[in-house]
Amino acid sequence: MPERLRTSSRAEDILSEAGRLSQADFSALARAALAWSLRTNGRAVQRSVDVSGRAIRFVSLFGKDHGVFLGCVGLVYGEYLSADSDAFAQAIKDHVDAGCEMLANCVKDCGGRRSGFWRRLLEELPDAGRSEDVCHPLAVLLGYADGGREPVIAHLNDTAKHANPHTAIVGKPGTGKTQLLLKILADVRVQSSFATNFVLFDYKGDVAANQRFIDVTRASVFRLPQDTLPLNPLHLPEAGERQVQIAAEEKAESLACIDSHIGPVQRGVLVECIRESYRRAADSAALGEPDLALLYDVLRGHYASQSKAADTLHEVCRRLAEFRLFWQAGSGREVFGNLLEKTLVIDLHGLPVLRELVAYLVIEMIYREMCQMGDSSIAENRRQIRTALVIDEAHNYLGHRNRFLEGTIREGRSKGVAVLLSSQSPDDFSPRGFDYRELIELLIAFQCEGASPVALQNLLGCTARTATVLATSLANLPPGEALTKGALVGKEFCRFRSEPFHRAYV
Secondary structure, three states: OOOEEEEOOOHHHHHHHHHHHHHOHHHHHHHHHHHHHHHHHHOOOOOOOOOOOOEEEEHHOOOOOOOOOHHHHHHHHOOOOOOHHHHHHHHHHHHHHHHHHHHHHHHHOOOOHHHHHHHHHHHHHHOOOOOOOOOOOOOEEEEEEHHOOEEEEEOOOOOOOOOOOOOEEEEOOOOOOHHHHHHHHHHHHHHHHOOOOEEEEEEOOOOOOHHHHHHOOOOEEEOOOOOOOOOOOOOOOOOOOOHHHHHHHHHHHEEEEEEOOOOOOHHHHHHHHHHHHHHHHHOOOOOOOOOHHHHHHHHHHHHHHOOOOOOOHHHHHOOOOOOOEEEOOOOOOOOOOOOOHHOOEOOOOOOOOOHHEEEEEEEHHHHHHHHOOOOOOOOOOOOOOEEEEEHHHHOHHHHHOOOHHHHHHHHHHHOEEEEEEOOHHHHHHOOOOOOOOHHHEEEEEEEOOOOHHHHHHHHOOOOHHHHHHHHHHHHOOOOOOEEEEEOOOOEEEEEEEOHHHHOOOO
16 A cells, blocks of 8 residues: 555645635644545445645655544445555545635635635534533642642643643752742642643753652653654745745754854755755655655755755754654654644753754754634633643753754743743843743742842842842752742742652652
8 A cells, every 4th residue: 555645736735725714734624524425425435536736755644543534444345444445545535635625615705814714614513522621720839838738739721820831840959940840740630630841951850760750650751862752843834945945944043053163054954955855755746755864865866965064053963864863754654743742752861962952852842732722712721731841951942043943932831831941040041132031921040159130030020129039049949849920829039948849658
């Protein structure tokens, strides 16, 4: 069986137009069309022979639900169709193309409005069963104040208490900040009935090694460089010329931000090599989309044709390709379809190089996926948090400009994406350029020596005098104790004994 199907040219046009209206992924819309047609047309679906449309890889179409669709096709056709059979592949193509005709009606009747498209789609499926977003109350116990008598609770998704869920935890190593971070994540997972996910970058390897935390949160662990992340940094929902050009410029900008040795000329070379990679992938029936190995092959060919010696750009791309940190074409491995629906711990501590770049590439994928989603739902002053982007030892990242991390913090509130940053000092959040302090709602500060009163004043919104007092208090906090703002009624700030993960989840 081929690894991909080719839609009809009309189906491609419908999916592209529906994607522009809905901001949904091409493969996600094709999956919706497939399910709709299976339910509506059954075995009576018209055979489709037009293969002049866009190619869709089966792994992108099914995601992790390959077995579900295999079972559904078997029920519809009244017989088992092997996933390796041409009959199964043809049935999938028939229903994708047929389902697109139904999507076309939604496009036609929506009046060019995104909300109209989704409303029309729901009207077309009145009895299909609708999945309502559940806004679980996320009330996280941080610890106890007043000698253990007063619980200190963070209501992370209560819009009446917090403008956004973004959180910073600061403190010296060994003061308890990582244990509290794990406690917060475990609480969020359990309280949301595991509906709220997270992606955590583990800089020290201690989170990935905490099997109790992994079990409680049901997280998947990827230890780099031994493991390969089932993600393709070069994947684009729409790979038109304009989208490719923008993505190429953004990736070149990211590399230049991380490594100052990559100058304007090298950025231009990278942009052209990325664009050439997409052209080659589009011309290859076996590829469908480029991967990092293809990009390095194109870049290496460019350097050879120009008789150029290997430089910083060449070495970065070589390492990305040869370390096999990300999905590679022909590997036979599945690629995650929806990253925001996964709970992952990405262990970077064993990676000798490229730590920041790996994180940047994953954050870019999170941001792109987030932008294609509608706003998260609100019920009773509670906004649904779909996922959290968690960066431990965040001071390793905050000094670099990253428009995708900045965009996630700016735009994540309405999309239901929280950002949790753990670092060593409040001063880490005031680098040049983007000011993280303006958008961090909750600060939890453990012992810090030499914390700038100015940084505390900006993070907490307090007076200069109060910030000076707090800076002195932070320097003298014993391990396990922390300061935060607004957690207790009638008190602007409170000092509390934190509740570590290892005690809360024995």
